[in-house]
Amino acid sequence: MKDKMMFIDPHVHMTSRTTDDYEAMAAAGVVAIIEPSFWLGQPRTQVGSFQDYFSSLVGWEPFRASQFGIKHYCTIGLNSKEANNEALAEQVIELLPLYVHKENVVAIGEIGYDDQTAAEDKYFRMQLDLAKELGMTVQIHTPHRDKKAGTIKSMEVCLEHGLDPSNVIIDHNNEETVKEVLDRGFIAAFTIYPKTKMGNERMVEVVRQYGSTNIIVDSSADWGVSDALAVPKTAGLMLRSGITKEDVVKTCYQNALDAFGKNGKMKESHWLGEGGVDQSQLFNDNSVLRGQAPKIDNDKIV
Template structure:
């Protein structure tokens, strides 16, 4: 209660009820849930109120993300060809304005270079169109992943055709490349692609191995430095508590994948941001064809806000850092989503529509009343 005898609002602009209000309204009475007809006790109501209050506190901070990004987010590692249009719509609603799709394997090893040609063409072509139809700017990285580098004939063929894609519009990096089992064939492909990145003046996105991660991460950075690659132009991805210190100490961008069970949860991410600060730290979803969450970045932003991490720090981790490194070759620019083209879902790509009978979304141009035509 405040001095006027009215309930003190713990969450300004949102909730005014507190445990006292719940006690006054319900005392020892239970109520029936309108959804399932189950019983809701006063204690359950208090718990729900507390949880809702925590969410609103986080959202209040989240809404205060500084200007320049205006609360917008980038997911700089998302395998969107494996996701649905519903995912694009949900990501746009959550504040994601841009995604970067790195080339990787498809769950099954490919057997000929033609499948890579089609794949690279898709992520540099149709997928950019599809994302744009739902209000998200799509970029990509081109590379030979380490898992498929262990087929030497295929690897050589893929390396031969990669240069035709590295200069395409929307390609912001070479990746994701690195080690899987840390074989000599993987090492050979990694070194060849580092040389390509230098030639095409592209940043690199590194995939760190799931097994023996610490040794593999150190080995990767050693190779990058042997090849003369600038750490300030390289993102080391899929980090954890074992690798973060060395990656930052050696001057690389340090990315964390919020991926259920196998990589990193966002509570651990919040702890890392609290410990190390936001400099050169990036968060992504790596959402793909497996169990993964395309909303991992906005969920992480809200969780960090609820943990008391400042809006400026969150902005840096979920937006500004990714833009800084992946914007180095100028293919990715803030103006692309701050001054976007209007969405017109009547538009076709090679005669194909993203719609299946739905009414197309057509954004009308907002006319400036001060312009005399």
């Protein structure tokens, strides 16, 4: 690992991915990930579904990632799409304090707007208040429709609630929103998709134009058409396109560590010099190996 670049994917939904993804990510140099709370493709119908999901983000999924040498963190929140079911949303809001203090929870998120409804605004503001009360970082989901207006509204509401822009990550940016986000002092994250939203070629041009300060690359890989290797692939394209290695390290590793590591829960020491993979471990008597011989690797990243 000494000469190999390391990457952090600070927005990837590994609950929806396979062990093959974990293996490929580790081989490509991904050492840490952040999994934001999000919706599962169809509406949840009861609060227990959220409770089990949040529990998996602080329990099973960190274990699963560890079996492939990747450190797993998450963000906890009520996503904007499901905020519109107010009867259920009220119950989810009551759940959040049970999870936000868990050791791998590095932010409140991903929260924000989808259709920019009154209900979405209500629960967005409630969660911003919780983040402010606890001094936590916030991860914002910007809407896919009417994105620029929704992004500006998201930032204005954060400022109304007295949040420090440097402690708020605005995600799902594109060329239309990046300047406004950076000019206001927020952190601009970009989700790289194979065919839609932001592609890695476009990401190269964003970094070429705006530099690497306060810019983060992530994959947002989930149950849809997406790529769990988007971060290392974009880094490689940046290097081949003449972007400096320093700028690649900042946008694909260091900026994410700095942004999400402010509360001390996410530390570089978690993957540097702390030992290797031990697949003989179990989680609630379960293994990911399905009968294969466990790999025990005591090599350390130095």
